[in-house]
Amino acid sequence: MSSSQLGARSIEVNGRSYRLPSHPVVVVCVDGCEPDYLGQAVATGQMPWMKRTLANGTAIVADCVVPTFTNPNNLSIVTGAPPSVHGICGNYLYDPASNSEVMMNDPKWLRVPTILAALADQGKQVAVVTAKDKLRKLLGHKMRGICFSSEKSNQVTVAENGIDNVLDLVGMPVPDVYSAALSEFVFAAGVKLMQTRRPDVMYLSTTDYIQHKHAPGTEGANAFYRMMDGYLAQLDAAGAVIALTADHGMNAKVAMDGTPDVIYLQDWFDAWLGAGKTRVILPITDPYVVHHGALGSFATVYLPAGVDPAEAATKLGRQRGIESVLGRAAAAERFELPPDRIGDLVVVSERFTVIGTSASKHDLSGLDAPLRSHGGVSEQRVPLIVNRSLPGLDHSRRFRNFDAFDLALNYVQ
Secondary structure, three states, X not given: OOOEEEEXXXXXXXXXXXXXXXXXXXXXXXXXXXXXXXXXXXXXXXXXXXXXHHHHOEEEEEEOOOOOOHHHHHHHHHHOOOHHHHOOOOOEEEXXXXXXXXXXXXXXXXXXXXXXXXXXXXXXXXXXXXXXXXXXXXXXXXXXXXXXXXXXXXXXXXHHHOOOOHHHHHOOOOOOOOOOHHHHHHHHHHHHHHHHOOOOEEEEEOOOHHHHHOOOOOHHHHHHHHHHHHHHHHHHHOOOEEEEEOOOOOEEOEOOOOOEOEEEHHHHHHHHHOOOOOEEEOOOOOOOOOOOOOOEOEEEEEOOOOOOHHHHHHHHHOOOOEEEEEEHHHHHHHHOOOHHHOOOEEEEEOOOOEEEOOXXXXXXXXXXXXXXXXOOHHHOEEEEEEOOOOOOOOOOOOOEHHHHHHHHHHHOO
């Protein structure tokens, strides 16, 4: 459903109503933020602002959408809806129309408007800062306002991004794409934009490079969350309503000897049905695979003609490390996915296991720490935190990460 004005103070986007902001609102998506990261950092004194917020604000453990990957969840957050509505069901998909495997970075894959664009249409000043440029065009689709990435912060123009001279504004160099600085740039930019432009609504989205490499409670993780806490405190001090959530959690994906625990699904199907007869798609795939080797806990499978999906699901479901195998209709219903953009089967692996295609196609040489990844139901629980108390909130409902704008706009204001 397209957005439309319901009155002087509210809009409707994708079947949900949102009040127009009366205070600056900042929605933050912390990529890969397993709730335990916050727990460990707060318990050890790394996050004083978060400790106060957990005590005086609203803290919920919510569900993100499955597959627990970046693109589906960021788009769910900014549309207030699951992938069955907005259409973005992975970072990567097979397009039967062109018989090709493609990235889902192009806004052509997005089926509905965003809350951000709808707010901008009502005259609100909107700003988006994302770590990786792969999300920028999706998040900024048809949105009048500021929208840029840390990754390409040296290439911004007023015509393309609604702003220029970002490096001067932030006072940081362009960060390396594989670094904590890529996310720090997002927070630093958000603080500077709040100080200089004071947008009505801002969306900040980080990268999970640190979470892929560092478990909760480790010094690498705590340093990241300590940094984040300082910037959130500055946004809070500026009077912003902050709603913080995550696109997915994160888990170790290793066997007891510390090596990656991988099910090579393409090899398995090739051995059963013949080489190249089946197409296995890994929706985690994106241009940045050094830290996870394109290995996640969710896959979709296109079977050859004549193969019974139920038989294949039963046979595959008996394999070690497989949590569930669902046919297209069942997977679309359970995980709220668009059925025309997933295969005949959806495969989810267990908590400590990931799915690959063929062993020969995954370069794991870049892994300099035990593999940590995401994608399955095991990474579905994420924080949903607001720096205000919400006394009228019904805590018996099932909360989703894509309720962030609902809480920040409808309950706080």
